[in-house]
Structures are given as structure tokens and as C-alpha cells.
Amino acid sequence: MQAKLVSESTTLMTDLVLPGETNPLNNMFGGELLARMDRAAGITARRHSRRICVTASVNHVAFNRPIPLGSVVTVEAKVSRAFNTSMEIYLDVWIEDRESGTKRKANEAIYTFVAVDDTGNPVSIPEVIAETDVEKERYIGALRRKQLSLVLAGKMKPSDATELKAIFIE
Secondary structure, eight states: OOOEEGGGTOEEEEEEOOGGGBOTTSBBOHHHHHHHHHHHHHHHHHHHHSSEEEEEEEEEEEEOSOOBTTOEEEEEEEEEEEOSSEEEEEEEEEEEOTTTOOEEEEEEEEEEEEEEOTTSOBOOOOOEEOOSHHHHHHHHHHHHHHHHHHHHTTSSOGGGOHHHHHHHOO
16 A cells, blocks of 8 residues: 555635624634534544544634634645554644735644444555654654553553653653
């Protein structure tokens, strides 16, 4: 199975925030943004693996900036690292100023997807090749995040989390 560049599966989804998608403060509902991010991440996972992919976990979400009614929102999803059957998808959410067109980062998230066959059994996926400095940083961090998640879930002994130990022990 041939490794793929991050850019080969990157997904950009751009849409407008409509009145039915906002809270009483006229900002986008968090759940609406989560759904958009899940769709973008799912497309990215499918593009990378060329298989059916299911959301395994939402590892991190940061709602750093409200997204006002009428905003143009772009969700950018990229594979940060592929493991045997799972892949970490890193999402950046951008909002565009209505008047100037300037884009600002509003939110970010990290999802994990698993590639499956037609009966729902996990299947192997290609490795990912990080090219840019940001992609390389996210690639390295993905193993630490995975190990931390496994330790917290009781699926890995802390003593086996080599990447986490490397941070704290010299």
C-alpha cells in the first residue's frame, strides 16, 4: 500500500451561517459546527483510505471564537497521521470578515476515524507523508496524542507510552 501526501486528501468546506444554525446570541451552535467538522473529516478520511470510514472519537475541540450569523465559514480537514486502521484528522475552522475578506482562525478540532470494510471490520490504510512544517509537527504530535488517549482509556500501560515518556524523561 503506497503512502499518500497530506495534500491528496485535504478537504475544504465553505458555507454560510444561516439564522436556523444560531443560538440566541446570533452565533453558530456548537453542535452545528461539530457536524460540519465531522463531515469534512469523514471526507478526508475516505479520500485517504478509499474505504468507508467511521468516527471513532472526537479527541479535542476548541471553540476559541464565536462565529456570527452571516459569517462565511471554512472547515479545513487534513490527515495528520495514519496508523494501522485509524487516522487522526486535524481540523482548522476559519471565518471570513464580511467587509475586509480577512480570514481568522476561529476553532480547531482533532477527530479519529477508522477505515472499515463493507461488514464494518477495520481494514489497513496507507501511511501519510507530511510535507510542510505544520504537517510534520502535527504528525509527530499525533503519536503522543494517541498514546495519551490509550493510557487514559486504560488500553495502554503508562510505562509502554514511549512517546509520552520521552517528553518527561531525558
